Amino acid sequence: MRKRSLSMAARKSREAYCFIIPAFIYMLLVLGYPLIYNIVLSFKNVNVKNLTKGGAIFVGFQNYIDLFQNDTFVLVLKNTFIFTIACLVFQFTIGFALAMFFYQKFRLSGPVRGLLLVSYMIPMSVTGLLGKNIFSNAGLVNNLLGKFGVSGPEWLVNTSTALIAVIIMNCWVGIPFNMLLLISGLSSISPEVYESASIDGANWGQRFLHITIPLMKGSMLSVLMLGFIYTFRAFDLMYIMTAGGPLNSTDVLGTYSYMLSFTQYEFSKGSAVAMVLFVCLFIVGLFYLRLLSKEDD
Amino acid sequence: MKKRLLTTGIAAMSLMVSAMPVYAEGSPTEVTLWHYFDASADAQAIVEWVDEYNSLQSDIHINCTYVSREELMNQYTIGALSGELPDIGMVDSPDMASYISLGVFEDITSQLEEWGELDQFYEGPLSSCMDSEGKLYGLPQNTNCLALACNMDVLAEAGYDHVPASLDEFKEMVAATTNADNDVYGFAMCCISTEEGTFQLLPWLRSELNGESVNVDNLTAESAINGLTVLGDFVANGYMSKECVNWTQADAFNQFAAGKAALAEVGTWHLAQTDTIGDAFKYEFCMLPTGDAGTSTSTIGGENFGICSGAENIEGCVDFLKWLCSKEKEGEWAVTAGKIPTRQDATADYTYEQEGFQVFVDEMNFAQARGPHAEWPTISEAVYTASQSVFVDGTAPADALAAAMEKITPIVEETPLP
Numbered sequence A: 001m002r003k004r005s006l007s008m009a010a011r012k013s014r015e016a017y018c019f020i021i022p023a024f025i026y027m028l029l030v031l032g033y034p035l036i037y038n039i040v041l042s043f044k045n046v047n048v049k050n051l052t053k054g055g056a057i058f059v060g061f062q063n064y065i066d067l068f069q070n071d072t073f074v075l076v077l078k079n080t081f082i083f084t085i086a087c088l089v090f091q092f093t094i095g096f097a098l099a100m101f102f103y104q105k106f107r108l109s110g111p112v113r114g115l116l117l118v119s120y121m122i123p124m125s126v127t128g129l130l131g132k133n134i135f136s137n138a139g140l141v142n143n144l145l146g147k148f149g150v151s152g153p154e155w156l157v158n159t160s161t162a163l164i165a166v167i168i169m170n171c172w173v174g175i176p177f178n179m180l181l182l183i184s185g186l187s188s189i190s191p192e193v194y195e196s197a198s199i200d201g202a203n204w205g206q207r208f209l210h211i212t213i214p215l216m217k218g219s220m221l222s223v224l225m226l227g228f229i230y231t232f233r234a235f236d237l238m239y240i241m242t243a244g245g246p247l248n249s250t251d252v253l254g255t256y257s258y259m260l261s262f263t264q265y266e267f268s269k270g271s272a273v274a275m276v277l278f279v280c281l282f283i284v285g286l287f288y289l290r291l292l293s294k295e296d297d
Numbered sequence B: 001m002k003k004r005l006l007t008t009g010i011a012a013m014s015l016m017v018s019a020m021p022v023y024a025e026g027s028p029t030e031v032t033l034w035h036y037f038d039a040s041a042d043a044q045a046i047v048e049w050v051d052e053y054n055s056l057q058s059d060i061h062i063n064c065t066y067v068s069r070e071e072l073m074n075q076y077t078i079g080a081l082s083g084e085l086p087d088i089g090m091v092d093s094p095d096m097a098s099y100i101s102l103g104v105f106e107d108i109t110s111q112l113e114e115w116g117e118l119d120q121f122y123e124g125p126l127s128s129c130m131d132s133e134g135k136l137y138g139l140p141q142n143t144n145c146l147a148l149a150c151n152m153d154v155l156a157e158a159g160y161d162h163v164p165a166s167l168d169e170f171k172e173m174v175a176a177t178t179n180a181d182n183d184v185y186g187f188a189m190c191c192i193s194t195e196e197g198t199f200q201l202l203p204w205l206r207s208e209l210n211g212e213s214v215n216v217d218n219l220t221a222e223s224a225i226n227g228l229t230v231l232g233d234f235v236a237n238g239y240m241s242k243e244c245v246n247w248t249q250a251d252a253f254n255q256f257a258a259g260k261a262a263l264a265e266v267g268t269w270h271l272a273q274t275d276t277i278g279d280a281f282k283y284e285f286c287m288l289p290t291g292d293a294g295t296s297t298s299t300i301g302g303e304n305f306g307i308c309s310g311a312e313n314i315e316g317c318v319d320f321l322k323w324l325c326s327k328e329k330e331g332e333w334a335v336t337a338g339k340i341p342t343r344q345d346a347t348a349d350y351t352y353e354q355e356g357f358q359v360f361v362d363e364m365n366f367a368q369a370r371g372p373h374a375e376w377p378t379i380s381e382a383v384y385t386a387s388q389s390v391f392v393d394g395t396a397p398a399d400a401l402a403a404a405m406e407k408i409t410p411i412v413e414e415t416p417l418p
Helices: A002-042 A062-069 A071-103 A109-116 A124-134 A140-147 A162-187 A191-199 A204-232 A236-241 A253-263 A267-296 B002-019 B040-056 B069-082 B093-102 B109-115 B123-127 B152-157 B167-177 B195-205 B222-236 B249-257 B268-276 B314-324 B327-337 B354-366 B376-393 B397-414
Strands: B029-035 B060-066 B088-092 B138-144 B146-151 B185-188 B261-267 B283-286 B301-307
Touching (some): A002 A267, A062 A071, A071 A204, A071 A253, A071 A267, A109 A162, A162 A204, A191 A204, A204 A267, A253 A267, A253 B376, B040 B060, B040 B314, B040 B327, B069 B088, B088 B314, B093 B138, B093 B376, B109 B314, B138 B314, B138 B327, B146 B152, B146 B195, B146 B249, B152 B167, B167 B185, B185 B249, B195 B376, B222 B376, B222 B397, B249 B268, B268 B354, B283 B354
Parallel strands (some): B029 B060, B029 B088, B185 B261
Antiparallel strands (some): B146 B283
C-alpha cells in the first residue's frame, strides 16, 4: 500500500516536472543564455578591436577592479543609489498620501484619480523631453519661481541640481503608479475592521497605525520592491533629458553601461557595469522573495 | 479518358507553375538599405532615388528602410556579432572607422579602384571610408562643415555693419551683442556630451595661434588651450548660455533663429532651415574666426554608405553606390538635402541661400576630419568632457585638456591618428 502511494507521488511529481519543463527551457534560452554570455563577456577584454577579429583574452576580475578604481563609475554608482532611494521615498510617501485621499468617497474622486494617471501613461521619452523644457533656464519651473521673486537655479546645467530635476520628473511618473497599487491594497482591507475599531474608540491615527499599516504591509512591500527594481534600472529619462550630463552628474548604471558598450565599444567593461546592476537587483529580489515567504508562513 | 487526364494534368501543372515564385535567371536580388535620413527633404529623396535606381536596372531590387540614427548604430554593433546586417548601410562619417574595425563593412577597394573616379572625391570625406591600411569600405555620400551665422540686425545695433573678420573682433562682437535683460546671448553653440558636442568644439581646439595648430593628439598645446579659453570665458562672462552643455546642434540653431543668440555656430544643413527665420531679421554667414587673423578652422561632417559584410550581391550593391555618388547625383543630392557634394567635379546649383552655401564651400578648405580612428568615440568623450568641466565646473582649460590627454595619449600611442 505504502509502495503504491509512493509510486503515485513519484508519478505526480514527474507530471509536475513535465509542466515546468517548457517554462524552464524558455527561461534558460531567454534569460539564462544572455546572462551567462554577459558574465563571460565581463571577464574578458572584448572591445572594438577584437570583437570580430578574435584575440580577446580572459582577464579575470580586472574589468571590475578597473571600474571600482574609476572615479566616474563610483560617481555613477552613487548617482544610481541616490536617484533610486530619493525617488522611492518621494513616490511612496506622496503616492500613499494620495491613495489615502482618493480612497475616500467624494465627488469627482474617480475622474481626478484618472487624470493623475496621465503622467504614468505618457511614454518616458516624451516625459524626458518635457523635463528638458520645464527645467531649462527659462522654463516653466524658473518662470513660476520668478513670479514669487525667487531666482531659480540652472537646473540641468549645474552638477548639483541636474539629478534633482531628473528625480522630480521620475517622481511625476512614479507617484500615480504607487498611488494605484496602494489604492488596490487599501481596497482589500475590510471596512468592518475600521468600524469595529471606531466603536472601540480608536482615533484616525490609531486606526492608521494599527490597522492600515499592518494590513497594508504586503502591498507596501510589493510597491517598494517593484519601485526599487523599476527605478534602479532607469535609462530613458536621463538619456533624453540630459544624456547623463553635465559631467556624468545624471549618469546611472543603465546609461553608463550603454555608453561603454554602444558608444565607446568597450563591450566587456559595459558588461561588467551591467553585472553590477544585475547583482544589486538580484540581492533586492532575493530579499523580496524571503520577505514574501515569511509573509506566507 | 486519357485525353481528359492529360488536360487535367497540364492544367494542374500550369497552375502550380504560375503559383510558384519566379526565380528565373536575371531576376533581381532583393537588397536591403538602412538609412537614418529624417529631415523631410532627404528622407523623401532617398526613397525616390532608390525607386529610380530599381527602375534603371534589373540586377538588384533595393528595399529602403528608415532606422533612427541611434538604433541603426546599435544594430550595426549587434549585427557585427549576429550577422544580421543590411546589404547597404548608411553611417555617420566619424563612426565608420569603428564599424570597419568591428567587421560591419566589406572591403570594396578593388571594385572602387576599377571605377576610376576616386580621385574626384575630396580627401577628407573619402579618408573616413578607409581603415588604417587605406582599404576602402564605402563612399562618402554627402559632406558638410561648420560656419558662423550672424544676426546682422543685432550686430548693427551694437555698431557693426559687417561679419567678424578675426578672433579678436569676434570676441568683441560677442561681448557687445549680449543683452542679459532681453535674454539675448552673444554666441550659441552645441557642447552636449555626445559626438555632436565634439563636432562643434573641435574647430576651437584645432584653431591656429601664432601660426601653429594641433590635432586632438596634442591638446595641451597653447593653441588648443587658447581655443577652449575663448569659449570658457564666453560662458564665465555670460556671453554664452551655460545651457550649451545640454544643447544639440538643432537647439543652438533654434536659439539663433529665435533671435536669442546674435552669433551661432551652425552646420551646412541649417541653410535648408533658414525659412524658420523668415523676415524676422537679416542674417549672413561667414567662416568661423577661430584663430589668427585670416585663418579659420572647421570640422568635416557627413554621411557615408558602405556594403555590409555578408551582402548577397556585392557587385550589384557597389554599382548602386557608384550611381548614388556619381557626379550628377552628388550635385543633385547637395541641393535637395542642403549639403555639400563629396566630389570636386560635382556642381550643386543651389536654388536658395546661394551666398550661404558659398561660405560653407569655402570653409570646406579649412575643415578637418575627425579621426578616422577605431577608438574615436573614446577620444570624442575625452574632448567633450574636458570642455564641459570648463563650462560647468570652471576648471582651468589647461587642466581640463591635460586630463583629456591622459585618456587620449594611450589610444593614439597604440594607433596614431592619420
